[in-house]
Amino acid sequence: MKTFLILGAGTAGTLMARSMVKTLDPQEWKVVVVDRDRAHYYQPGFLFIPFGIYKPSDVIKPKTNYLPRQVEMIWSDIELVEPAENRVTLTEGKRVIHYDELVIATGVDIRPDQTEGLDGAGWRQNIFDFYTYEGSVKLAEALKRFDGGRVVINISEMPVKCPVAPLEFVFLADDYFRRRGIRNKVDLIYSTPLPDAFTKPRANATLGPMFEKRGIQLEADFAIGDVDASANAIHSYDGREIGYDLLVSIPTNMGAEYIERSGIGDDLNYIPVDKFTMQSKQWPNVWAVGDTTNLPASKAGSVAHFQHEIAVHNILAHIKGQPVDDKFDGHSLCYIESGAGKAILIDFNYDLEPVPGTYPVPGIGPFQLLKETTFNHWGKLIFRPMYWAMMSGINVPLPSKMSTAGKKI
């Protein structure tokens, strides 16, 4: 009996487990999945929790609801991965699993400890994240109490999961304070290590004015050096200071610690894989899918979905001794909430930047690319039930490769 081992049962791991159960011969293969957390989170929903738009039950379900019954599920942290020995050691009972094929899909986590002072006295007092369930719930309480002052959004370091989420947060915050009638008492400051809020020329030309229109201040090229929680200020390495009453931080995003322990990741504990095939650059029977890869694509659920289709094809080819030749094009599809019940849709890949046009039907839509519309907002909201349906095994016909039809390239 051969072992197909999947580390992580989030978006990518769950999709992978289902595909493998469906395609591998159960007489020959056993599919084993390891995860330390029994809750499956709809992570894009964390964005809406601070503003009271989503409630906890919208974003948390038991992982077992979505894993096919045929998999062997093990609840444990991971101690060590030794690809040269085709072996993984679990934390629980120091159990050792020998694998024939290994898929790493343990995602990334926020690491406030990577920025000096960020996880100190102010953490979850007047410094919050919205990239974890706990953080977004605590931030919701803090926002409710907030009746004026400086709200600073800060991205510690790129890349981060769902790179548009910080933008969405600041647009939704603008809308939230307007609805509460206190927008004139709130300063919104967006600080980013990137040279602009939108760094791609076409997106910047179209979306750049959104900040000015909403009265959001931009502090670009801001690489955070430290947080001084006693003075409520953040400092950049080049000596700039931004004072805050409420700091909404997007801390450094890193892969799991077992990756560092095992010496199989890069500087951020991401797994280096071929950017087209998802195969490890070092070990041909090791693959990575979803946020945990080092691919220069967005770390997002839609991307994990697209990657997984390509990876499944390539892994099956590898098992059969055929060439690993299906290619991921870096396709990402994201709805960006812009506040007041509107959203922007963007569609791009490794080579093409987000451009205007219609999606998914060329010339018709109904979604408008790179434009703020109400219909796009509905698309964003529909994504949540669609996500849970997809996790349950219902096939969602989203083409994994990007189409250029209907787009103004």
Added chain:
Amino acid sequence: MSDVLAAVKFDAEGFMVDPNAWTKEIAEAIAAREGMVLTERHWVVINFARDYFKKNGESPTPRNITKNSDVTTKELYELFPGGPAKLAAKVSGLGKPHGCI
């Protein structure tokens, strides 16, 4: 200086279009245009960035640089004021670091 850069193609923001056309003389000339004089410590960063690009096909992040050389983050910002990722990439003849949008 202008002679060295005359034949080099740049994009609208001053990043070299073809990283393979880069030479040490070009780096000195770009640095001069940006108002910098390159020291031995700058070259630690530039050489690392060139190697990183050769291996990975992209520009290194500040973390890549500080984790794999003896240059600290503070020093990196002193060497390349206002944005080491951007300025180091420019002098090293590499593309501009991008977000997704």
